[in-house]
Amino acid sequence: MEEKVAIIEALIFASEAPLTVERVAEILPDTEKKGIVSLLEGLTREYEERGGGICLREVAGGFQFRTRTDLAPWLRKLKAGRPAMLSPAAMETLAMVAYRQPLVKSEIDRIRGVDASGALKGLLEKKLVRIVGRKDVPGKPIIYGTTRKFLEVFNLKDLSELPTLRELRDLQGQQE
């Protein structure tokens, strides 16, 4: 294995958050970003071909080692406690924030026909949603958006990787 690949592998292993190409470039200044990207791609393939329990995934703008999806039943046993699942109300609210961000609470209330305060508070606590700012209209309502943690938890490279929904696109088209 090329020394640089070994270094990158070690960096990803030791990094708590998904490791970005930029960060690697800071650590390996003599390597071009392009080169780093192709090394990362090679490493990803290597893990894939090996067919082991770990794979290298690009999430939240960086690279992270993750367990293979089909091994989940065993890992859940290891983790004992039930995973913190989101309620349907929280999922609906999160979906609205993700697809319509930046948006204000009244918009969520309107779409769901229910007050979203509780769901939003839970999402803020879980750090899946964050406050982006305040809208410049009377009352200065808070504007919400999703966090990097949202991308990490939902296994997304970036927001553009959100599954496109025909229904949502149709609605968008009507609004414009």
Place this chain on the structure above:
Amino acid sequence: MSYEIKLDVFEGPLDLLLYLIRKNEIDIYNIPIALITEQYFSYLEMMRSLNLDLAGEYLVLASTLIHIKSKLLLPPAEGEGEEEEGEDPRAELVQQLLEYQAFKEAALRLDDRPLLERDVFKRGAPVEEPTTAEETDDALVEVDVFELVTAFRRIIAGLDLKEDLQIDAEKMSLTDRINEIMERLTEEGQITFADLLGDRTDRRRIIYTFLAILELMKLRMVRAYQSGSFGAIRLFPAVEG
């Protein structure tokens, strides 16, 4: 004391309406309002008889349904603008239902993804340790609003009460103050209550600062900690940037 049970079968009135539409195999663009209204009300009645917590939102939609029904019964207005002729009183509700349905679908699709800590796992998370900066301090205790109010009182009490009547040229808004605090927090990582006030202790500034902190705590953007009773209150950012 009466018991209130919240049944999470329906996520709200729109959810109930969608359920009825599906159950009756109705075309969403052509909802038989009379039938749906009747069924909607019998569901409300059932929920009421079960003593379920019937949120006001359900009643709002109930009145919308009645309103649409009455509009449909009225003969179309004569002579008033031709273009209004084609306006279906149900259109707005249909639009809302479609939008809600789309997001419901979006939520399901999100839930289908391999979720961290459910379907995929990363390396064991480290035990969370406080940042090294305040290790010298005694154990920090998270403070609540009451301790903050006490601190606020202490500062106000220490003020020179002889207040100048002033017309303040400098306009301060709560939003500005909130933004200022968040900015300093992101720069400095932590900040004490006293730091925030600085030496400019006019009443207006103190009050705005205090309100800003309360707002930020409410929004869970900052956390306040105190090292022992009467220790300095420190603020830390709580939400990632």
